[in-house]
Amino acid sequence: MTISEKNEEEPFLAGVESASDEAYNSQKEYSSRINLQKGYFIFLIVQAALLALNVSMLIFNTFHSCEIKVQFAREEVEEPYSPAHAIVQYKIQSLDLTATELSPFFGEPRPELDEAWSGLTESSMVEISAQDMKIMNKSSIAIKETGGYVGYYAVYHQLHCLKRMYQMNYKEYYSDLAGSFTMEHFQHCMEVLRQGLMCKPDLTVNTMQWEPRASLGYVGVTAWDRKCIDWDSFHAWTNTKTIPTPLEDFIVPKKEEGSFGP
Numbered sequence: 595m596t597i598s599e600k601n602e603e604e605p606f607l608a609g610v611e612s613a614s615d616e617a618y619n620s621q622k623e624y625s626s627r628i629n630l631q632k633g634y635f636i637f638l639i640v641q642a643a644l645l646a647l648n649v650s651m652l653i654f655n656t657f658h659s660c661e662i663k664v665q666f667a668r669e670e671v672e673e674p675y676s677p678a679h680a681i682v683q684y685k686i687q688s689l690d691l692t693a694t695e696l697s698p699f700f701g702e703p704r705p706e707l708d709e710a711w712s713g714l715t716e717s718s719m720v721e722i723s724a725q726d727m728k729i730m731n732k733s734s735i736a737i738k739e740t741g742g743y744v745g746y747y748a749v750y751h752q753l754h755c756l757k758r759m760y761q762m763n764y765k766e767y768y769s770d771l772a773g774s775f776t777m778e779h780f781q782h783c784m785e786v787l788r789q790g791l792m793c794k795p796d797l798t799v800n801t802m803q804w805e806p807r808a809s810l811g812y813v814g815v816t817a818w819d820r821k822c823i824d825w826d827s828f829h830a831w832t833n834t835k836t837i838p839t840p841l842e843d844f845i846v847p848k849k850e851e852g853s854f855g856p
């Protein structure tokens with residue numbers, strides 16, 4: 595042991611020394627006692643480390659067992675591949691119903707409302723690369739020249755349905771769409787939306803509060819944080835893949851080779 599190591603150790607040993615040093619006045623006895631105490635000291639350190647390990651494992655097991663189960667539940671089912679997974683971003687956002695009258699989607703039919711709905715559903719039909727089609731093991735109608743295929747993200751189908759159901763409430767204003775205003779189409783859209791909501795439910799916990807002006811004396815509180823897709827960036831991305839309309843002009847005719855694949 596070098597001088598410096600001995601010096602470093604002294605402060606630790608000093609605390610272990612007792613006032614009964616006189617009983618061990620021979621140099622031999624003293625040094626053997628130091629060795630004993632050193633062994634005891636190391637033993638204590640090891641015990642303390644083991645205890646700390648045990649306690650931390652107990653805490654970990656107690657508080658993390660639920661989390662581990664949730665993780666298992668999440669990982670049980672793998673989400674089928676979608677090219678959008680690579681680009682979607684998430685953010686925390688709450689449901690905001692404070693100024694619905696300012697929403698372009700709210701109220702009576704008018705050009706501003708029609709434009710808002712058109713903007714939402716404009717990028718419905720998008721080009722999916724042959725590579726992505728192969729990863730998904732899906733086939734679709736081919737697009738002329740590009741080597742891509744026609745696809746549409748399910749959420750745009752849902753939005754289309756919501757738009758149609760709104761329009762069906764104003765049959766006179768949307769008289770040019772009368773052909774698609776069938777009860778069959780309405781029922782189809784109901785099913786698309788019901789199954790969509792139940793497949794990807796918003797699991798935010800809403801609450802209630804007393805409200806004297808409400809007919810029942812209480813109302814629901816819905817403005818709580820939830821995890822939302824960053825719609826604007828997703829929508830902007832799908833817009834870059836949009837197949838122009840009319841679709842018929844951009845797809846490979848059925849009679850031609852390779853009209854369906856890959």
Ligand SMILES: *[C@@H]1O[C@H](CO)[C@@H](O)[C@H](O)[C@H]1NC(C)=O
Nearest residue numbers: 727728729730731732733856
């Ligand atoms: C790919 O799709 C075809 C037709 O739907 C199916 O028969 C085949 O089992 C699928 N292959 C894989 C690997 O999922």
